[in-house]
Amino acid sequence: MSLKAIVTDIEGTTSSIHFVHQVLFPFARAALPGFVGQHRDDPAVRPWLQQVADEVGCAIDAPQVVETLLHWIDIDRKHTALKALQGMIWESGYAGGDFLAHVYPDVPDQLRAWHEAGLRLFVYSSGSIAAQKLFFGHSKAGNLLPLFEGHFDTTIGGKREVESYRRILGEIGLDGGEVLFLSDIVAELDAARAAGIHTRLLEREGEVAERNGHVAVPDFRAIDLPG
Numbered sequence: 001m002s003l004k005a006i007v008t009d010i011e012g013t014t015s016s017i018h019f020v021h022q023v024l025f026p027f028a029r030a031a032l033p034g035f036v037g038q039h040r041d042d043p044a045v046r047p048w049l050q051q052v053a054d055e056v057g058c059a060i061d062a063p064q065v066v067e068t069l070l071h072w073i074d075i076d077r078k079h080t081a082l083k084a085l086q087g088m089i090w091e092s093g094y095a096g097g098d099f100l101a102h103v104y105p106d107v108p109d110q111l112r113a114w115h116e117a118g119l120r121l122f123v124y125s126s127g128s129i130a131a132q133k134l135f136f137g138h139s140k141a142g143n144l145l146p147l148f149e150g151h152f153d154t155t156i157g158g159k160r161e162v163e164s165y166r167r168i169l170g171e172i173g174l175d176g177g178e179v180l181f182l183s184d185i186v187a188e189l190d191a192a193r194a195a196g197i198h199t200r201l202l203e204r205e206g207e208v209a210e211r212n213g214h215v216a217v218p219d220f221r222a223i224d225l226p227g
């Protein structure tokens with residue numbers, strides 16, 4: 001079965017963990033209380049706040065909602081509601097020129113090469129689809145968004161759950177053997193492999209302790225595509 005598509009993670013794969021944790025997360029943390037106060041009744045925002053309030057067991061305008069979201073940022077909880085709100089907050093950061101998204105130097109050219117070779121490219125990240133589009137639309141290497149055919153986030157399921165990858169295969173209409181998934185997290189690669197998808201482990205910051213049989217590469221240039 002020949003390879004038809006590549007699905008890539010963002011943090012730790014196309015882009016540095018440092019940028020996400022030291023630039024994006026602090027920006028969202030600082031802006032979140034004001035954003036919630038200003039947009040609580042916005043129809044795009046309210047359902048996410050309600051989801052947090054329901055999970056905490058408090059009223060939507062209780063201080064625990066903001067406190068919980070700030071705590072989730074601090075512990076890097078990949079909660080769909082937090083990720084949706086972060087994406088909305090980052091929009092003003094990109095628009096205001098506060099930052100550009102980091103991509104490793106090997107990424108733009110390799111994505112272009114795969115795209116030109118006819119491979120279909122997708123993103124699967126815990127960051128919301130809106131946040132992914134902002135990210136690749138405002139990268140340090142320019143607008144990389146046109147290279148991607150589609151995006152998946154945790155609304156399709158968690159990245160460590162095999163069912164999420166089966167759903168992605170269903171959405172893009174391919175068999176696992178026709179798809180390659182790239183990530184820096186072994187548990188995500190395990191789930192993709194269980195769905196029959198090829199995997200490559202990105203070791204951007206040095207070797208991981210246990211590769212669990214996944215082929216490891218230091219960057220995108222070193223990826224030898226499966227037949």
Ligand SMILES: CSCCC(=O)C(=O)COP(=O)(O)O
Pocket residue numbers: 009010011012020024078083086124125126127128131132135159
């Ligand atoms: C594109 S949004 C910024 C990244 C982010 O919020 C995140 O949680 C990254 O998770 P990933 O699944 O890409 O490791």
Ligand SMILES: [Mg+2]
Pocket residue numbers: 009010011012013183184185
């Ligand atoms: Mg990652």
